[in-house]
Amino acid sequence: MSVHHNFKTLTPVPSAKDFIDVILSKTQRKTPTVVHKGFKISRIRSFYIRKVKYTQTNYHERLTVILSEFPRLEEVHPFYADLINVLYSRDHYKLALGQLNTARNLIDGISKDYIRMIKYGDSLYRCKQLKRAALGRMCTLMKKMKASLGYLEQVRQHLSRLPDIDPTTRTLLITGYPNVGKSSFINKISRADVEVQNYAFTTKSLFVGHFDFHYQRWQVIDTPGILDHPLEDRNTIEMQAITALAHLNAAILFFIDISEECGYTIKQQVSLFHNIKPLFVNKPLIVVMNKIDLKKPEELDAEDQKLIKTMLEEGKAKMLPMSNVSEEGINEVKTNACTVLLEHRVQRKLRSSRAESILNRLTVAQPVPRDNRRRGANIPDSVLKARAAKKAGIPVRKPKTERDLELEKGGPGVYQHDIRKYHLLKNPNWKYDVIPEILDGKNISDFVDPEIDKKLEALEQEEEELQRQWEESQDMMVGADDLGSACPRRTRVNRTPPERTPPARAPALPSVIPEDTIPSGEPLSARVYLPDPTPGDSRPSASTMPRNEHTRTPSAEIKRRQCESLGSRPIETHAGTSGPS
Numbered sequence: 001m002s003v004h005h006n007f008k009t010l011t012p013v014p015s016a017k018d019f020i021d022v023i024l025s026k027t028q029r030k031t032p033t034v035v036h037k038g039f040k041i042s043r044i045r046s047f048y049i050r051k052v053k054y055t056q057t058n059y060h061e062r063l064t065v066i067l068s069e070f071p072r073l074e075e076v077h078p079f080y081a082d083l084i085n086v087l088y089s090r091d092h093y094k095l096a097l098g099q100l101n102t103a104r105n106l107i108d109g110i111s112k113d114y115i116r117m118i119k120y121g122d123s124l125y126r127c128k129q130l131k132r133a134a135l136g137r138m139c140t141l142m143k144k145m146k147a148s149l150g151y152l153e154q155v156r157q158h159l160s161r162l163p164d165i166d167p168t169t170r171t172l173l174i175t176g177y178p179n180v181g182k183s184s185f186i187n188k189i190s191r192a193d194v195e196v197q198n199y200a201f202t203t204k205s206l207f208v209g210h211f212d213f214h215y216q217r218w219q220v221i222d223t224p225g226i227l228d229h230p231l232e233d234r235n236t237i238e239m240q241a242i243t244a245l246a247h248l249n250a251a252i253l254f255f256i257d258i259s260e261e262c263g264y265t266i267k268q269q270v271s272l273f274h275n276i277k278p279l280f281v282n283k284p285l286i287v288v289m290n291k292i293d294l295k296k297p298e299e300l301d302a303e304d305q306k307l308i309k310t311m312l313e314e315g316k317a318k319m320l321p322m323s324n325v326s327e328e329g330i331n332e333v334k335t336n337a338c339t340v341l342l343e344h345r346v347q348r349k350l351r352s353s354r355a356e357s358i359l360n361r362l363t364v365a366q367p368v369p370r371d372n373r374r375r376g377a378n379i380p381d382s383v384l385k386a387r388a389a390k391k392a393g394i395p396v397r398k399p400k401t402e403r404d405l406e407l408e409k410g411g412p413g414v415y416q417h418d419i420r421k422y423h424l425l426k427n428p429n430w431k432y433d434v435i436p437e438i439l440d441g442k443n444i445s446d447f448v449d450p451e452i453d454k455k456l457e458a459l460e461q462e463e464e465e466l467q468r469q470w471e472e473s474q475d476m477m478v479g480a481d482d483l484g485s486a487c488p489r490r491t492r493v494n495r496t497p498p499e500r501t502p503p504a505r506a507p508a509l510p511s512v513i514p515e516d517t518i519p520s521g522e523p524l525s526a527r528v529y530l531p532d533p534t535p536g537d538s539r540p541s542a543s544t545m546p547r548n549e550h551t552r553t554p555s556a557e558i559k560r561r562q563c564e565s566l567g568s569r570p571i572e573t574h575a576g577t578s579g580p581s
Helices: 016-030 041-069 078-088 090-118 125-143 146-161 183-190 238-247 266-277 302-310 330-351 353-359 380-390 402-408 454-490 556-566
Strands: 171-176 206-215 216-222 251-258 285-290 318-322
Touching: 016 041, 016 125, 016 146, 041 090, 041 125, 078 090, 078 146, 078 238, 090 125, 090 146, 171 183, 171 238, 171 330, 183 206, 183 216, 183 251, 183 330, 251 266, 251 330, 266 302, 285 330, 285 353, 318 330, 330 353
Parallel strands: 171 216, 171 251, 251 285, 285 318
Antiparallel strands: 206 216
């Protein structure tokens, strides 16, 4: 599988002297520079080992970049491989890359050997001398690569100037004798700007132009002129054209100067066609008779016309007349060439195994008649009447459109379109009524449920029943709240609570707070009857204990809660009245 390379992005190849200067200066800047005899020998060894290793790494990386970026002839498209062979010599190219690869491996070996010797260095002087020897051998080796580096830099510069040719895209390839109008044609149909002069071999290399046809991008290649002599006698300029003809799957446009102003007779041009004819196998071919503004094809001699017809013996080639000066036939030549190439590419893809695997997954459904009845096209009566009136010569009156009515009645801004006349109603007389509500051209009342009143009444009764049930439930809840809130206001509750036995260690509170225990000046408050001490309990009661700040009279709220909890115990005041009403 070929790999597409962008030759314009190749890294420049430095000369041998620049290569060495860059590597050594980088080593000096990026590694330590101070070492003393007083350092440990292990530190001295590591100091010089680091310099040797760093230099070797830089050489290795720079050489690897050069070797990896330059295209390998076995991986690129055969067109580029042969073009490099024609321009630079395949053997010389591979030899230069091979020498750089060998130099890289030798530098790695030098570094490994001298690092091993520095590890056994017993002094600063000996380690330094070993370092100098290692770097010197590396630099000497790179000086020997001077010729290879210079050659690769020239190749890089030339590759960067080559046109960007895509061998797989749609391509028109122009060929023929020198000075027959090839460059003028590419300038006419594309954006290329190829130099045109009235002498031979103005075009010395391949030129590429681009144009659009059927919303697709096409490339057209102008090749140098080819002379009619054996292949081994052709020079580098001619071999570029031969290489393009041999490897590019393109439509071939073979130009013939029928006026013979190019300096070559029609017989010589036909001979060149038959000489390079094997390069046209399995490719669309169009023979272009150029410069018809100077001489018409009908004005040719019988012998010349017979020679030209021999170019079309196999029947696969087309012959088209053209003139670059008057631009006659240029578009026809371009259109025919593109059409023929598209058909050729489609047929080639259909013959491939990949196309067969895709077609096997496609199914074309063919309709099958379900009976023998013939069913014709359904043509509206209005159309049939219009056809009959047209045949009879009767003028057919076309219906007026809203645009026609607008122009008749004042034009835009004056005439208002009547959209009600298009409403679909049950009764057409309702279109302009005010009361019916129209939505999307339809009367809403036409779509209302006729029993909507009964359903509305049933819904209202259901709501009333739910409202009544809710009110009854609310009344019951209010009665229960009133009963609960009335109990605390009663003076006495006629129920006897169960006797409560205090715990064994619970302190017994006094039944009545003695009056003499209430300090003078403090307001009188209600006395609360609390449980008496358990009979037989020898512990002192709260009434016999001396009063302090912890036995003060509780507040009215606390006394009320104790009253509610005890229930039947009466509440007496110091004035002897009963409890609160």
